Amino acid sequence: MLSRSLKLTAAVPLAGPMLPCICRRSLAHVANLEDIPTARDIQKPIARRPMLTLKVFKEDDKPFSVPIAEDSFDTYHLDPPPYLVETTKRELKQLYRDMSLIRRMELAADGLYKDRKIRGFCHLSTGQEAVAVGIEHALTKHDKLITAYRSHGFTLMRGGTVKSIIGELLGRRDGISYGKGGSMHMFCESFFGGNGIVGASVPLGTGIAFAQQYNDANNVTINLYGDGAANQGQVFESFNMAKLWNLPVIFGCENNKYGMGTSVERASAMTEYYKRGQFIPGLRINGMDVLAVLSAVRYGKKFAQAGNGPLVYEYLTYRYAGHSMSDPGIAYRSREELKEQRANDPISSLKQRLIEWGVFSEEDAKSIDKEVRSKVNDEVAEAEKMPEPDTKPDILFEDIYIGSQNASFSKQIAEIQDLLQKSGLKYQMTATGTAVGLFTQVGPGRSCLAVSRVIGYAHTLIHQEGIPRIQTDIRMTTRTDKEQPMEGSMLSVERMLAT
């Protein structure tokens, strides 16, 4: 039903609002590197950072420029972003505070997990703060962002609060996803998660950029993924469509050097992820320097807004913690490596520069740290006081999109239950609004007819009512009283479900 109605509406607007988008598409540069407007001949020397006499103003909001290191970028068919970053005292202090806030919040989550108050998945981003913060400061709330599952920092930057994020991790009703999403599934305005399936968010982000182009919104989508996703086919399919249609998207590989415990060298035949767009210009950025990230994303946003199409960015960064809380993070990397990376810490390196430049003093930095610590402590305490969700089945159905079927869903479930009861089968069934889990046993000599009727009904649900997933575990008790999965019958079940 769902797919049928989608087909109909998609056909209608072609002649209307679709038009500007089609016109723009015809401007796209198709697989021809010479045609990229700002493409740079790779042989030409890269413009280096000009010399600067740093002038920091007393006033908080008076703009001035600060330098970033010459090795901040590597380019691929693209001129580098500015090595002088225009900013203000207020912004520099805010960059420092934002990174410190993410760090503190992550450390608090670490503690709550170890106290067994947070259960399940929990992926921390300590070490990677400069990426989330640098990106956010180059955007407005009209720009969109989507990332993978290491998402706490991005959620905070996009508008979440410490309280709502920690509340979510604790599974509380007032968490940012009402306690139903946990670490990997957090969302807020202009932030599309928080996605647990590696690589799957990249095509989604491409669709978001398509929507921006379609709606003539002069904004950009930041489409992030990990090095562990970078070799997936859907990533390259997304690159192709984005270039073909000239979409305003900055793909960004957060290269923290490991996908779980596998180093990039063991996973990728070519680890220069910024060149992986082939026909899309690319940029490798020192992702441990928030100012380099800021400069790069501001530049990329202008590039996309000028109608030049996508970019492929690579943020070189490092995660201090293990992949998730169950990984101590030391089996596949040495303590020396960790120590070396920590010496390059994004927060302390910014602090040092801000002190050197006279933006703030050591004392000012300490008082920011103190304020951040007490803010996180207060908000964690508030989150811990948030109510648990009621244990009512209705709560399962709230906030879950199941098309227009919400009202009839419980009726359908009741019908399946009725069928099962009549069949005399022992069964267990769980239903969540988007999926039905069915566990049943078939005894010897009993006909499989009842099971196939149930599966037939499930099949109808999938195709006509938009229920995307039916999970079955049907076991047969054999004559020797051993229980075994109904493998033979499973085949026909799968066939039925596939049709």
Ligand SMILES: Cc1ncc(C[n+]2csc(CCOP(=O)(O)OP(=O)(O)O)c2C)c(N)n1
């Ligand atoms: C499609 C899919 N395959 C496998 C997994 C299991 N998995 C979870 S995280 C991960 C590694 C991803 O590494 P990376 O993209 O580098 O992200 P990072 O953890 O470094 O932030 C894998 C393989 C998954 N979630 N989805």
Ligand SMILES: [Mg+2]
């Ligand atoms: Mg990684």
